[in-house]
Amino acid sequence: MYTIRKFLKNMVSTNLSFEEKREQMVKTHLIARDIIDNEVLRAMAKVPRHEFLSADLWDRAYDDTPLPIEEMQTISQPYMVAYMIQALSIKKGDRILEVGTGSGYQTALLAEIHEKVYTAEIRKQLAHKALAKLEKLGYGDRVKLRIADGSVGYEGEAPFDGIIVAAATFDIPEQLIEQLAEKGKIVIPIGGTDVQTLVRATKVNGRLMEEELFKCMFVPLVRKGPENN
Numbered sequence: 001m002y003t004i005r006k007f008l009k010n011m012v013s014t015n016l017s018f019e020e021k022r023e024q025m026v027k028t029h030l031i032a033r034d035i036i037d038n039e040v041l042r043a044m045a046k047v048p049r050h051e052f053l054s055a056d057l058w059d060r061a062y063d064d065t066p067l068p069i070e071e072m073q074t075i076s077q078p079y080m081v082a083y084m085i086q087a088l089s090i091k092k093g094d095r096i097l098e099v100g101t102g103s104g105y106q107t108a109l110l111a112e113i114h115e116k117v118y119t120a121e122i123r124k125q126l127a128h129k130a131l132a133k134l135e136k137l138g139y140g141d142r143v144k145l146r147i148a149d150g151s152v153g154y155e156g157e158a159p160f161d162g163i164i165v166a167a168a169t170f171d172i173p174e175q176l177i178e179q180l181a182e183k184g185k186i187v188i189p190i191g192g193t194d195v196q197t198l199v200r201a202t203k204v205n206g207r208l209m210e211e212e213l214f215k216c217m218f219v220p221l222v223r224k225g226p227e228n229n
Helices: 004-015 018-031 038-046 055-060 078-088 105-113 124-136 174-179
Strands: 096-099 117-121 143-147 160-165 180-191 196-204 207-216
Touching (some): 078 160, 078 207, 096 105, 096 174, 105 117, 124 143
Parallel strands (some): 117 143
Antiparallel strands (some): 180 196, 196 207
């Protein structure tokens, strides 16, 4: 039943500014759980998630849920994005690769934390739109985007200290393993279309030491030949 209390709660939520909604999201969905990295929390409180969504979804932009974007893709749940970035343990001077630019939201968060982010997106339309949005928000000089199959990495810019993959695959692509620096970390969802496991793998003496984090659900990683601008 739609109660008066629920109506008033929705009215309060609607009247909050986007900045206030981000602060509320950080407190309720991140700090209240296990997100403790101050740089991640700062970025999540600053980057405007609603800017990466169509206007009809702005009222849901700071809910802790994935939301649809173009080409049947999604923008991931805020908690999941924050957790994956935190799991990378980014340090100053690290080289970071993102596989699956998507809307560009996670890219902006990485760029807010780090001075240079390399990202790959196979869908040309998504890539151009994400880059335009990143430039509008002031992150353009921090991001180097390649329109290509992200599973082959970003040849010429490796090795990377951290690789974050925003789509699911049955295994960790060999090219990404090769492009991961010694002691570097990759965070990636592994599994089929029904359910996956978020995995963090660290490269030690040339081999990956894998750690299963928790169950998750991502769109599948699309693999095919590189596509140029």
